[in-house]
Amino acid sequence: MNYNINTRGYYGEFGGAYIPEMLYPNVEELRQNYLKVMDEPEFQKEFNQLLKDYVGRPSPLYFAKRLSEKYNTKIYLKREDLNHTGAHKINNTIGQILMAKRLGKHRIIAETGAGQHGVATATVCALMGLECIVYMGEIDIARQAPNVARMKMLGAKVIPALSGSRTLKDATNEAIRDWINNPIDTHYIIGSVVGPHPYPDMVARFQSIISKEIQWQLQEHEQTSQPDYIIACVGGGSNAAGAYYHFLEDTDVKLIAVEAAGLGVNSGESAATSVLGREGIIHGSKTLLMQTKDGQITEPYSISAGLDYPGVGPMHSHLYKTGRAEFMSVTDDQAMTAGLELCQLEGIIPAIESAHALAVLEQKSFQPNAIIVLSLSGRGDKDLETYINHFKL
Amino acid sequence: MNYNINTRGYYGEFGGAYIPEMLYPNVEELRQNYLKVMDEPEFQKEFNQLLKDYVGRPSPLYFAKRLSEKYNTKIYLKREDLNHTGAHKINNTIGQILMAKRLGKHRIIAETGAGQHGVATATVCALMGLECIVYMGEIDIARQAPNVARMKMLGAKVIPALSGSRTLKDATNEAIRDWINNPIDTHYIIGSVVGPHPYPDMVARFQSIISKEIQWQLQEHEQTSQPDYIIACVGGGSNAAGAYYHFLEDTDVKLIAVEAAGLGVNSGESAATSVLGREGIIHGSKTLLMQTKDGQITEPYSISAGLDYPGVGPMHSHLYKTGRAEFMSVTDDQAMTAGLELCQLEGIIPAIESAHALAVLEQKSFQPNAIIVLSLSGRGDKDLETYINHFKL
Amino acid sequence: MPRRFASRNDNYTFIMNRIQEKIKEDKKLLSIYFTAGYPKIDDTVSIIQNLEQSGVDMIEIGLPFSDPLADGPTIQASSTQALKNGMTTELLFEQLKNIRQSVRIPLVLMGYFNPIFQYGVDAFCQTCQDIGIDGLIIPDLPIDVYEEQYKATFENYGLINVFLITPQTSDERIRHIDSISKGFIYMVSSASVTGSQSGFGEAQRRYFKRISDMQLKTPQIVGFGISNNETFTQATQHAKGAIIGSAFIKHISKKGINTISDFIKLILN
Amino acid sequence: MPRRFASRNDNYTFIMNRIQEKIKEDKKLLSIYFTAGYPKIDDTVSIIQNLEQSGVDMIEIGLPFSDPLADGPTIQASSTQALKNGMTTELLFEQLKNIRQSVRIPLVLMGYFNPIFQYGVDAFCQTCQDIGIDGLIIPDLPIDVYEEQYKATFENYGLINVFLITPQTSDERIRHIDSISKGFIYMVSSASVTGSQSGFGEAQRRYFKRISDMQLKTPQIVGFGISNNETFTQATQHAKGAIIGSAFIKHISKKGINTISDFIKLILN
Ligand SMILES: Cc1ncc(COP(=O)(O)O)c(C=O)c1O
């Protein structure tokens, strides 16, 4: 079984590029160039140098002693929270900004939900001196104020998406519209392994540094490069894709994908796409998708702004369909409790997104000598208010 | 000339341990043990492992290309902002928590101004499962809300200092009082190179990892381990002490210490201790100190909560007095402008403290081939509101 | 609600030709886009009848979608409202059930792929044929997927699939599209979402000329940016016709559907 | 304002002995601490006179400091108020200029080192002598610094430096302090800032006993935690006397300085 993308841009039956003709030249230009560019030694050198000196990679693989004691197993946290700007998102934006420069683009657009990808994009645009426009749902702008402030500080223009449900999926629509309107000079930096081919593959490759590091870091810690489990939360799926990447074909390594159940999978307020979704087309990709019977895309709910996306990347749809990854869902409450637990056991305030992955430790039991690598995709500074309100601290 | 501490706890004429008898046993226990403990291979191993896997060290030495172009010189940023919890403060708290454990303490107290040291202390206490009490001026609690929230998340108790000017110096007084009241089981983690001997030296040693890394990192980048300049902001002086440490005796390396001028050195609203201060005693140490003619300690002012301390560590008083370091002062406005400039040129939002160091680039001119290492002591997430209000973004 | 209608319409060949027949007429064609279920849920049939009576040559009936990423704000807002009003694929089919009893001009359904995919492409096409729909415009159905997976189905049910080209589309790709097109090519005036510009500039004129010079076998109908007599005239100088969407939606949202003929009169002068 | 007074007081030996003389008296000594300049800036002299008249044996006059880190909230608040009232080192000296015309009991100045250091230790000591101050308590002047740098000056001006011990002070260190002490040892009842406890417990009793058993040459006066007759009696069971600070400050801040004798009566019963 092959879990990676095929030459036509599909993971099994998922993926492809379901895009209007207006987007065809942009996407086609990218498709024809992305692998070639990524393979250039100069590109590799610049990418790796920035990951090291600017992002702060390698991100540590930290053995969480007290957490491990509590759950009687061996838990390693992959510390993407320590990256510059506070999440794994920057791995991708660094890669894409270098790509955009090589394609001669000087105007960058992006969508953002929680604001992490917006900040990561604004950051690399400042770094390269490129114009940056970030689309963000009007509702998200209100609930993610610190990240909006960060983007403005970084010189980006934040444009509210006023259409539809005024959240992430609408911001994505607006960004795509912008790209349609600006087909020549603009590159669209998508923030997860979603969108039309080649985005899912390109983003996964940029994020694959995560699993590459896990391999040698685990070797250092445990004299094996193979963990027993890799656990990651899934919004669009980019941190999971990055953490799984080099283990996809190694089926001894069990993959656990954690989706946001919101108030409960069957509560009507959920973002557990794999359980609640059906095959469909969203943002240019055939994938699992939460929708009405009629094929209208529904607005998901999660306390975590980074996980309430109604779709999931095509790689993950394939991992779900084939059973390669186990999909679990975690409610708001479970995630918040797990987040607070990490604060108080390990002194790390996780992003609420990452807290969903942590909640699996309570739900599933592991052998005492199992090696678990958990992708701590981001830090929780952006979520302080949510935590404080939730726990009435 | 010797710029390091002597065996009696003095840097030249500065330092010592001017403490009430009630503190004597605590401080003496520490004084007798700190070097011995720090030298233990087990201690070194645990300290270095945590710095690597938990804090995320080495922090990158990042060549800031666009900033260098603008100022026509070579500027490297030492990225302490990428450390876990977002500033250099954690280097010290990791060291001290290990020290405290070896001294058999199970209750930790700390003072904090901006909240960075409080967060760093709460963090390591959670990591080690120790009780944590942080004293913080009532006024600072109000103006540094995100950091207060972080400490609470981490399980620390934040006690408002209601006495005096209700800011950092009063929080320090309260912490010292707590220590007086709890002499047996409690360790006081001071957050900068201030306080009675052996604190200034112990904290400087824990922070000296900064200059140690600069040496080999610069070697990698420039084939020399010697920068021409090291620039750092000075509140109490710990990030500067860490950045200078291994270069103290190497007088080819010029040291620049940057103090907060607030509204202007002579405005009456300033924190430029070296210019405005006189020799005196504060928090157990003989040092330069802002005070009335009568010897009452005055409340300094800076837009940066981490720099408005009325004293300065004894090492810095000595560096000032001997001329080993050049002391510059930077106003609120100059710092804010420099901070915004870094955002927009390099995609890095600096702590306002660190922005003071950056402002030197505008004030002083450097040779095109000069190698400047600037200590980017922390990230600016905690300062977003101040930035936004200042620039009306 | 049934997925398709029981009685199968048999005038297969006739329907096949409504677009092709129309195109043979020696005139510039005016085509109007509107969103089904807007402004009122039950306006669909009246709007269609009204348009035909006002002299419109062809109609694109928009099946509303929650995430219409190639549309501008006006059309998207109308879609959002239509969905709020309760429009669904099944309801639209129900409304159109008897449309061929009163309307003769070509009718094209325009919709995003996901709702069609959920309905089932085969069932969808069959129902279209039953009703008397002549063609489909599915902006996010890529050409290669169409050719590999759906071409046979479309043809089986006598539906013309309309492809889009833009100023950025390469000559080579345009030739390919021309070769597989049956009715007309939807020529997007500028690489731009609907409703985002007013009047045509130098760049568009050059683009119109370029396409005209390519002498394609398939006639082109220009869409995007046409709002009045002036832009209609410009657009149809080289092309066979033009499509008005946003401007029409704006009109009915302001003036209601009873003044449709006034709007059309102004376009055709 | 002059840094010292012009006329030098000559009863050098007599002043030297006011503390020592007092200690020879066969009674338990009650010493009262108050902060100069509190509650009113000009209360200093009245309070001192009042205390002597009420039967107090010794007085500690607190020179207020902005950052009194060994003091509890009550005394710190009184210092803050005194500074707000305008108290300064010079003003205090000015107020005390003629104190020896009306007061005979030992007077000890208690203050943090920085204001004294700024005044100049030599000048400070000389002025103290001029006024008739008998001793100094400087909590944050470390013993080694005193011995190396200031002992000679203190002695030159006939001032007794009072050292503190706490329950955590080692026997060895206590012996050393005993050996260099001239008047009395300030025996801090618990390792604790002023005003932070009520009544003595088992730990304190053991500590009192331990010190008593050491048979020091220098008498001890207990401070911290003494607030009423009961704690005074307990504290002086083994020690020579006791110092009341916070409780006294609380009293005058509530009842004013005219009822000082009521407070003292309650202590002495
Ligand atoms: C910290 C963090 N983790 C996870 C996610 C989810 O995205 P993805 O599934 O692409 O990793 C986000 C999205 O904003 C995020 O900010």
Ligand SMILES: Cc1ncc(COP(=O)(O)O)c(C=O)c1O
């Ligand atoms: C980011 C940062 N830089 C600098 C300082 C000043 O402290 P120091 O002078 O001890 O480095 C602080 C204090 O809170 C800080 O948070």
